[in-house]
Amino acid sequence: MRGEAKLRDHAVVLGAGIAGLVAATVLAERFALVTVVERDQLPDSPIDRRGVPQGRHLHSLLSRGSQILEELHPGFLADLVEAGALILDDPDMHRIHSRVGPYTFNRTHSAADPTALVTYLASRPFLEFHLRRRVEALPNVAFLDGHDVGELFSTQPHRITGVTISPRDSTSSETLSTDLIIDATGRATRTPLLLDRLGFPPPAEHTFTADGRYYSQQIEIPDQDSFRERLILVLPEGKAQRGGLMACENNTWTLTIAGRASDLTHTPTDFADMLTLAGDFIPPHIQPALHSAQPLTEVQTYRYPGGTWRRYDRLARHPDGLLVLGDALCSLDPINGQGMTMATLHGTTLRAHLSRTGRVDPQAFYTAIAAITKPVWASNAQQPSGRGNKSSSPLSLRAFAWTRRKILESAADDMMITERLMRVANFIDPPQRLIAPGFLARVAAHHIKRGLTGRSNTPAAKH
Ligand SMILES: Cc1cc2nc3c(=O)[nH]c(=O)nc-3n(C[C@H](O)[C@H](O)[C@H](O)COP(=O)(O)OP(=O)(O)OC[C@H]3O[C@@H](n4cnc5c(N)ncnc54)[C@H](O)[C@@H]3O)c2cc1C
Known part of the structure; x- marks a missing residue:
């Protein structure tokens, strides 16, 4: 897609985490210049940084996430292994x-x-560093690190037209005028507050x-x-x-x-x-x-503390010139290891959106993102209530939990069931594949057989 006519002149990405780097990659295909603004001084080696404190903890990348990074940057995975x-x-x-x-x-x-x-497998600083190297090599992407994002501003009706930024070691500030701003500042996003200040409605928040x-x-x-x-x-x-x-x-x-x-x-x-x-x-x-x-x-x-899904898809009125993605849009329970892969999916959704419409339509973009987010959010939000609060779970959740248990039990004996679970867990297949009739029939057959032989899937049985 590189080399096609550019959509507009200038896009600005706020935040150089995984979501910001993926967004910058996609925007570089369509905009003449992409500026990535990052609060931290970006290190020239794969080390922890203050703006990504979660990077010191276990970060596993789902298979779908690595596939998308390879699609966006051919040869990336081989480079990662080489490094x-x-x-x-x-x-x-x-x-x-x-x-x-x-x-x-x-x-x-x-x-x-x-x-x-x-x-x-690689640590989060290592993965991010090597991805950033790829993005830095794109000729039309510039990094402004050591800069804090200030206010959004609007010089046209219904459109965000720029952002103020200030160097971290100074009280001065400058303005960046732009055709599109992407907020990828993670869980600390200030976009709802900034929209409110400009008179746009902030999104409703779902939390667990x-x-x-x-x-x-x-x-x-x-x-x-x-x-x-x-x-x-x-x-x-x-x-x-x-x-x-x-x-x-x-x-x-x-x-x-x-x-x-x-x-x-x-x-x-x-x-x-x-x-x-x-x-x-x-x-x-x-x-x-x-x-x-x-x-x-x-x-x-x-x-x-928990997860937050900001429902930009449900806003009655969107300003043009602004999109939110990554954890700034939806943060999940980290234990499921899905956040980085969701960020890559947000990137490919943006890429498909720009390629299909040739322009940015916030409502269409957020509707597409909501379709991806809904099943993932549902399974995340169920987990905490599933722990220690079973009696108050609605029937549908208990039915879901029962089915899930039966599938997991069968996975001990059946590689096909294990593989299906792994494909869904790695976002290769959609969650609906776990309730396909043929698959559930296979699970049921296992339980009947196991009932006859009296075997069970327990850690003691499988170590
Ligand atoms: C403990 C923990 C473990 C996790 N484990 C996994 C895992 O195993 N697998 C997985 O896929 N995901 C995991 N995640 C989730 C994952 O870290 C995120 O979902 C993923 O990094 C995408 O985040 P992001 O790019 O949207 O935001 P971030 O990675 O948080 O990046 C945001 C960037 O914006 C910058 N920034 C913030 N505010 C400003 C500002 N005002 N001005 C300028 N820059 C700013 C920050 O410095 C940072 O660089 C885990 C999360 C946590 C908390």
Whole structure:
């Protein structure tokens, strides 16, 4: 698409996180100049930065997310691996250990389409750094880092025409006039407030409360070859410990303990505490190697109050010249590892929108985004209420939870069911594939067979 006639002169992207970088890539195909404004001084190496505090915690990228990054930047994934990221492409997915509630997954056969589920492992700073390198190389993208976003302004009726920005180390400010502003400033977005100040209605907000806590440490595991798993994600039900262990670039690992504040038995402050809590969910055969690991960082903490979906799609009146995407539009429960992939989907939605309409129609864009967000939001919003509040769940939610449990139980024995679950979890297939009649019939057949043989899918049965 590069080389086609440009839509307009100048687009401005606020925020250089994953959503901002993806948006800048897409806009560079259509605008003569794209300016990315970022509060942080952007580092010239893959290190943590203040504006992305969540980057110190386990960040796994779903398969669909990596596919989109490759579509936008051909050769990106090979470069990532060349720079030290890990690729998990085994047909039987043996290097991934995932447990949901008490249920583990079948690994006795190969997946029918393993290429769809290839997973790339790298820390968030590493992934973002390499993506930024690609975006910086685009000839019509400029980065203004070390600049804070101030006010939106409007010099035409019904249109945002610019934004004020100020260098972080100065009280001066300047204005950027633009044809389109993309807000990708993440959870701290100020767009609802700024719209209100300009007399535009702010969006309604849907929220759920999670009261989550994340504790993470980067570690080295000298004995890492004593086990084959490279991505371990455990999401038990109820109050049990949740968390993960993920291999990252260049033989480093991230160990994350996650949970609701009220569920954590104690607050980890050092590696010994982290090991105690990890003892609840890391498979026993990995424990000896984990106990010989060396911490590379202090324990990092992140408080996560809950999720917010700002319903721009439901606004009666949109200003032209402004779109919101990424976490600024919808932030999810991080434990599901969907946020970065949602940001890439927002980018491809924007790309399709611009290519189809040749102009920016906020209502059409937000309607398309809402269609993608709805099922993901629904499953996120159900989880906290599912924990510890089962009696008040409506019938439809209990029916959903029951079906999900039956599917997860069957996945222990059946690679086809495991693969279908993984495809949906990785956003390769839509969630409706889990309620397709043929699929549910296969699940039912398993339960009948299991009822006859008396077998069950429990961690004890599958380690
Ligand atoms: C603890 C935790 C763990 C997570 N784990 C995963 C995971 O495993 N997998 C996954 O896919 N997702 C995960 N996520 C979600 C993921 O981090 C985000 O969804 C994803 O990064 C997309 O975010 P974004 O680009 O919209 O915003 P961000 O990544 O937050 O980026 C926003 C950018 O805007 C800049 N900015 C903010 N305000 C201003 C301003 N006023 N002026 C200028 N710049 C500004 C910030 O400095 C930052 O660079 C996790 C989130 C958390 C909190």
